[in-house]
Amino acid sequence: MDERLAALASARGVAVAYENGDREQVRVADDVVIAVLAELGVDAATPEAVEAALAEPPATAVPTVVRQGARVAVGEGEVLLEGGGTVAVAGELPADLPLGWHVLRVGGRETPLAVAPAALPPAPRTYGWMAQLYSLHSPGSWGIGDYADLREFVSLAAADDAGAVLVSPVAAPSLVHPVQRSPYSPSSRRFLNPLHLSITATAAFRDAPEDVRAAVLELRPDATELVDHDAVWRAKSAALELLRPVEGADQDAVEPGLLRFATYCALAEAHGADWRLWPEALRSPDSAEVAAERARLADRVGFHAWLQRLCAEQLAEVHAAAAGMAVGVVHDLPVGVSPSGADGWALQGVLASDVTVGAPPDAFSPLGQDWALPPFRPDRLAAAGYLPFRDMIRSVLAHGDGIRVDHVAGLWRLWWIPPGRGAAEGTYVHYDAEAMLGVLLLEAHRAGAVVIGEDLGTVPEVVTDTLRERGVLSCSVAYFERDDDGDPRPPAQWPAQAAASISTHDLPTALGFLTGSHVRVRAELGLLSDPEGEAVRARRERDEVVGLLESEGLVAPGAPAEDVVDALHALLARTPCALAFAAPTDLVGEQRQPNLPGTIDQYPNWRIPLPVAVREVFTHPAVRRAVEVLRKR
Template identity: 75%
Template sequence: MDESLAALAAAHGVAVSYENGDREQVEVDPDVVVAVLAQLGVDPGDPPVAPGAGVPTVVRQGVRVDVGTGVVLLEDGGEVPVSGVLPADLPLGWHRLRVGERETSLAVTPAALPPAPRTWGWMTQLYALHTPDSWGVGDYADLRSFVAAAAAGDAGAVLVSPVAAPSLVHPVQRSPYSPSSRRFLNPIHLSVTETDAFRAASADVREQVRALRPDNPELVDHDAVWRAKSAALELLFAPADPVEADPGLLDYATFAALAEEHGEDWREWPEPLREPGSAEVAAERARLSARVAFHVWVQGLCSRQLEQVHAAASGMAVGVVHDLPVGVTPSGADAWSLRDVLATSVTVGAPPDAFSPLGQDWVLPPFRPDRLAEAGYLPFRDMIRAVLRHGDGIRVDHVAGLWRLWWIPPGETADRGTYVHYDAEAMLGVLLLEAHRAGAVVIGEDLGTVPDEVTDTLRARGVLSCSVAWFERDVDGRPRPPADWPAQAAASVSTHDLPTALGFLTGDHVRVRADLGLLSDPAAEELRAADERAEIVGLLESEGLVAPGASAEEVVDALHVLLARTPCALVFAAPADLIGEARQPNLPGTVDQYPNWRIPLPLPVADIFTHPTVRRAVAEFKKR
């Protein structure tokens, strides 16, 4: 590659080569590098000068940084004079730094989080929960019941799938990992009959609302659920004028109202409406004030019900842990209102590997590292803060994205991308500062090919990694004995993108992919899966947890005993693993060919905790 282009790419954090999963060096096509630079507003003829050079906006507490002569305006109203180097004893928090005529944000972040409590708990997909009162999908009242039952059984934590807001225009986005906004909440999970508005309604209105309730189907029908719930909420809504909301919520509600008229994708709206700050958007906000007020009101209902979920976790060692998706859909609310700090024409994914030879495109636009730095990382802070508002922990999907993301420029396939690097010290610092202030634990999903730097830094800064039974192996590729699992980790049998315990043990995950034509060599995949099963069962036998010829139920029991024996700080069990669900929640590589994010649990919430396999697992976890 041309040296000047390589120097320019390095200055802007764009990789010209990378190490693949086989630890081989791969050179990036220069045309891809140029295309990615263009998305950062960089021309190949520009000088190789790094953006954002100068005074940092995020610093680690105690680290001496030269900022010149000025004053730190503390968030509590105090002032600290600065002569050259920032004082080492600056308090943690979001302050302002004034040097001469320039004033910038200054976040002082913790060196590390305190060790997480050693406990156990549950991980669940919210949409899969159900009770006799559910409206076809798991709701916040169901989650409250689940959390309360978990707490009553001495569990210390509940990890729940993302509750981020989807597009509410039909067809409704099913995946909780491709939301319209990571800052606001999913009203599909509202329990309509648990709202104050329902309780205060007349008997006639309550009867009309109840009549809208859909049946609980074999598979979750997100569109049918939202049609029913939105109609019910409209019956209960009493318009208020004027609308009072913070600017971010007002933008979200405006987007939702505009999407109802112009479609879910803001990129296809009339040109003047594509700019949130335009006079035309302001005029439309006024015209659609009733719908804007409706969406603000609905978000308030969601927030109050999640407060009740959080209250149900009171007394737990950790509490409720919320999952943070890696990004948002490019057509949605955050991509519209945060377009100044997002590369909205780019999508992120993963480079080619053994699992995905053509790479992966997650169809999510990334933050622009230069624009984030210019904004003092406040958009990232606000997102983290929103996720932690109703919880005691956060699981960061694809945590390596704080270091780098695989950018795929417009018009290219997933294999024709490259990594763009972020200021990991700043990104991680903001995450830890918000977690510190919320008293929350942080879990970083670091599965797959992750640079050693990421793992080492997470451990040094008090972040838990993820340990999954199917993947925990030693340097020779053999299943790792439980005593050798890492202590600073959250352990589980599986994840939402992997086979359930029964699916793995019966080979259901291979049969499903073969039936859908997703495997080039089904026979070879069946043999590989059989070898993996034999290795896992062999480990259980060597640990004295099962006898040869054990049944699937006995192996499931043993897998959870194995988890209990690990030194991992957190151990999570999934109801689907324990009550015999063979289907995995999501089958990567499929959209409509498989019922992703639509499979309810086989049992209602009340029956989960009395199931014999669940009771046996809980008894083992209590011995930790």
């Protein structure tokens, strides 16, 4: 690569090479680097353009996120404290600034200034449950897990002395048919999913006349083998229309972010879920035409704002059910949002809307992965004082006691794939990890929350090392915990500052892992180039894990799968990890994994309900055995 192009890329945080999963250096093609720079607003198409871009004076860097106690040079000015009052600044920030979101005033310019904790306090040692919300069900639910089911799940877990419940994202999809199924590709990460509303648990239903309640109950969808998101929303939206308040919402009284989200929802009903295909004048949230449409669609805007209030009320009840837990409810944060959805529309100024993120080729995905999610632009996010990122984290933590950050390495770097390119034709774009992590920790500190960083796969050592330094739990999965020789790691050697589990939502269940069903399914779908080789590898990995269980005296040789599953939970209990998570799917005999990466409609991703109802989960013999072992932690 030309040295000048490499220098420009480095200055803008774009990688020209990276280390793959085999610790080999991979050089990024010049045209990919040029394409990614273009998405950052940098013309590098010709040598002359590169020279011109290098000659541009760098933007003045004003710190917006600092660790408490750090002395950072900023010039002469003052800090306007969040709680009131000012502190004079004589060249560098005072070391005794309090934690919080302040304003730095230097040279007549005001910028946000977040003072973040150096580290979070240690997480309590306990056990908990991982729950896929859509999969829960009870006699009263309407074809999909709802917030009342989650409240019952949390209550029953708490009764067994569980300290935490990690729940799949409750982020809002675009509620236009076909409804987005994946909780990891939401329309908005700031707002909530009305699909999970418990209709009969609303005050509107309880207070409705008897004939209205009867009409609502008639709308309940018939039971289906798989979760039918569209049928559920047709039924619930019709029921909510019957129950909604007659009076319209006062838009002036609605928080601006919620008003914008509700406006998107109303516009999506009228013009389709993808704002990029709307009439040109409606594609800008602040246009006069959008304001006119908001007024014209005031009834629908009010309806969607009301749905968000209902969601918040029901999640508050979930949160209250976890009041006695050591940790409480932990919400999963997706990597990004759908480019066509509400956040894609509202945050155009800070998103690289034409780019998608994913992962480079590795042993698991030889062609790479494209998650079809647009990333934040690091330059514009910094210019915005990281407030869009803060607002998202704050919104998630408003409804729980912890946050699990999916693909936490994305706070350091993300694999950007330029438009029109394959998943392998990308490169890493770097972020200010000190600022991103600082915002996350400050908001977690304010909420008294635990933070888990999903650091599985090919992750730079600096990520895991920094997570440990700053009090964030990493993730330890039984299938992946290996020593330097590649052998399964004994439980005593697992990291203490971690959340341990047998599997995740993207991996086979315990029974699927033991029987090899995950390999058979992928082979049947044509997803494997070498099915037999993959089957051999899966059997070897299974035998190695079972061998570890035998060497630990947790299971006898030749034991049935049921005993091996019990032994895997006993293995989790033996680790020093702060949190040990069990999953109902591992204990009630489910072979199918919740999501099969690389598939959309070929596999029932995010549609598989638990084989038993919520209350029956906690009376299941295998669950009782696991609870007996895990609660002793």
